[in-house]
Amino acid sequence: MSLKWLEWAQQIQAISQSGLAYSKDVYDIERFKELRELSAEIVAEFSNKNLEEVKKVFINEEGYQTPKVDIRAVVFKEDKILMVKEKSDNCWTLPGGWADIGLSPSQNAVKEVEEESGYIVKPKRVLAVLDRNMHPHPPNIHHIYKLFIECELIGGTPKPSVETSDVGFFSKDSLPPLSIGRITEAQLQKLFECNGKENVEVLFD
Structure with a gap:
């Protein structure tokens, strides 16, 4: 079943990805990049995944996040x-x-x-x-x-x-x-x- 930390990390990643897809303000873009970084750190901390491996998966996603x-x-x-x-x-x-x-x-x-x-x-x-x-x-x-x-x-x-x-x-x-x-x-x-x-x-x- 879904783990709460994973659900939160996925939601943060989705929010950050949408923000990066549609935001024009440079300060907002930086904040959404920080959110994406945070979501990757959560997954790496609570799983056996390497942080850089998780970042590659998350950064490769573009546009509105979907399943x-x-x-x-x-x-x-x-x-x-x-x-x-x-x-x-x-x-x-x-x-x-x-x-x-x-x-x-x-x-x-x-x-x-x-x-x-x-x-x-x-x-x-x-x-x-x-x-x-x-x-x-x-x-x-x-x-x-x-x-x-x-x-x-x-x-x-x-x-x-x-x-x-x-x-x-x-x-x-x-x-x-x-x-x-x-x-x-x-x-x-x-x-x-x-x-x-x-x-x-x-x-x-």
């Missing part, structure tokens, strides 16, 4: 769900990642499945739009929205990638160790509840 978008593909084969094993932590998640500029949400989902698993899919429907801060993920510098898009399996063969070391289908009762920075068991169980149902309400928040 980043993480897109995850939900691919069922009968009663099992497609998952990939991340090389970064040797744990499992749904295929996906940051939304790429120039691609629609569904195009991103299709691309990520093929790149990370080797399978070919076509998009069907949105199952969930979740605020990462409202779920028990580890803290993250960014405020992130997670889009879960159900896709139909139409071809391909399992093939790991530069980011993934294994590919597999798992039932809800035999899930592998999860990469909880990317997916939680509770989220997966909610997605399993949608499997095979024609009319389901989109999960949100």
